């Protein structure tokens with residue numbers, strides 16, 4: 001099995017097993033974040049990168065248990081949640097029939113294209129599992145002119161990410177600041193890439209994460225990077 005296939009199979013099996021916990025944990029607790037406040041802060045900064053979404057079409061790629069998709073729906077977006085775990089998609093269709101949920105592999109350009117074209121595409125905490133370059137390439141093809149692709153990825157310079165990467169033998173692949181800033185070279189019609197760094201605060205009595213402003217560069221060594229690639 002090649003690296004791409006084994007990465008996909010590993011995480012599909014992992015998240016299919018995780019799906020069994022959905023009723024016990026509930027969709028409001030997502031799968032990745034160290035705690036609920038980290039999750040909420042990540043979502044809040046990602047919403048900021050999306051801009052106004054009411055009336056817009058938005059794909060939530062790798063939606064997991066659909067918490068961010070529900071937030072997009074509440075903000076007035078025509079949201080579509082996409083994940084490759086069929087059981088999760090079936091459950092979300094039953095629980096939230098007012099939202100469109102699709103089972104697809106977000107690295108597969110043909111599958112993604114069949115879902116449609118969107119004003120905004122979001123991929124939060126997904127690209128480290130699916131492969132940064134091939135996934136953003138597939139997703140960018142369904143971003144409409146004037147649209148945006150928003151991602152949240154672990155920074156491969158962060159020592160915590162280095163340890164996690166070593167534990168998973170490359171199946172979990174954090175992303176470098178250079179890869180994020182080079183998106184205009186990888187993808188057609190990128191007019192700008194804005195990035196916000198999220199760093200764990202030394203004192204966390206108020207909030208766990210400290211966020212940088214949106215910038216065209218990355219300063220320091222944030223734990224996570226949220227990026228917004230804007231299409232011509």
Ligand SMILES: C[S@@+](CC[C@H](N)C(=O)[O-])C[C@H]1O[C@@H](n2cnc3c(N)ncnc32)[C@H](O)[C@@H]1O
Nearest residue numbers: 015030032062063064083084105106124129130
């Ligand atoms: C850590 S969860 C993130 C969930 C959600 N985006 C959030 O931030 O709350 C990662 C999700 O990505 C999905 N995923 C990973 N690789 C994928 C792929 N190639 N195609 C579709 N979904 C994928 C997993 O099934 C899982 O639900």
